[in-house]
Amino acid sequence: GQQVMQIPQYQHVQEGEDFTTYCNSSTTLSNIQWYKQRPGGHPVFLIQLVKSGEVKKQKRLTFQFGEAKKNSSLHITATQTTDVGTYFCAGHNTNAGKSTFGDGTTLTVKP
Amino acid sequence: EAQVTQNPRYLITVTGKKLTVTCSQNMNHEYMSWYRQDPGLGLRQIYYSMNVEVTDKGDVPEGYKVSRKEKRNFPLILESPSPNQTSLYFCASRWKSGNGYTFGSGTRLTVV
Numbered sequence: 001g002q003q004v005m006q007i008p009q010y011q012h013v014q015e016g017e018d019f020t021t022y023c024n025s026s027t028t029l030s031n032i033q034w035y036k037q038r039p040g041g042h043p044v045f046l047i048q049l050v051k052s053g054e055v056k057k058q059k060r061l062t063f064q065f066g067e068a069k070k071n072s073s074l075h076i077t078a079t080q081t082t083d084v085g086t087y088f089c090a091g092h093n094t095n096a097g098k099s100t101f102g103d104g105t106t107l108t109v110k111p
Numbered sequence: 112e113a114q115v116t117q118n119p120r121y122l123i124t125v126t127g128k129k130l131t132v133t134c135s136q137n138m139n140h141e142y143m144s145w146y147r148q149d150p151g152l153g154l155r156q157i158y159y160s161m162n163v164e165v166t167d168k169g170d171v172p173e174g175y176k177v178s179r180k181e182k183r184n185f186p187l188i189l190e191s192p193s194p195n196q197t198s199l200y201f202c203a204s205r206w207k208s209g210n211g212y213t214f215g216s217g218t219r220l221t222v223v
Contacts, residue, residue: 001170006153033211042201043154045211088153096207097142097161098169103153 002027004091006102014110019076021105023089031092032065032072037104038085046074079109113138117202117215124192124222132187132218134202141207143185144169145177147198148217154201160185161207192222 003026013019023032031050035043047056049065049072056063062075076083086104115136124130136143144159146169156169160179174196176188185204189196199219203212 009151035211042214042217043203043212045213048210090154090211097144097159097167099144099156099159099212100170101146101154101156103151 115215136204140204
């Protein structure tokens with residue numbers, strides 16, 4: 001079945017440093033979504049990427065979808081303590097109901 | 112307020128005692144889904160539903176049942192819970208036409 005690998009598992013940064021998490025799928029995806037989960041909270045939807053090579057930005061966050069639609073990345077510029085949490089990608093194939101999440105990257109930010 | 116409501120938030124039960132976790136959404140979403148979250152394993156999809164009376168298995172359906180008799184409700188049923196079903200469970204819903212899931216606040220289940 002479809003597998004989605006996410007690296008790194010953990011990332012510790014100093015406030016102000018950049019952060020990137022990577023997602024790789026074993027199969028070509030129809031779209032990929034990104035979520036953020038704060039400690040003790042539930043996942044919150046951030047963005048969806050659909051097109052090959054797509055790049056989207058949300059303030060300090062930049063999301064990319066690979067040309068082959070099998071990989072994606074989330075980059076945060078100049079991290080802040082409010083960025084702390086676990087970031088998940090979720091891949092979807094032609095069966096739109098089925099979603100496969102990566103294991104997440106947990107970001108901690110030292111002030 | 113648009114939301115997904117799960118109940119209960121916390122539950123401790125004994126092995127073999129049937130239980131139901133309820134999930135309700137007020138956004139008229141077509142898609143609903145159940146996930147379990149375990150340390151180091153991310154979110155794994157248990158079952159999903161693409162509309163009323165349409166349900167299908169996710170990646171880890173064993174030991175669970177679901178039903179979708181109404182659009183707003185998607186209960187998760189554990190007929191005979193076992194300790195390996197101790198986990199944090201999330202219900203989620205979304206529109207058919209795209210965009211991401213809205214998640215409930217979670218149900219922390221402990222089976223002893």
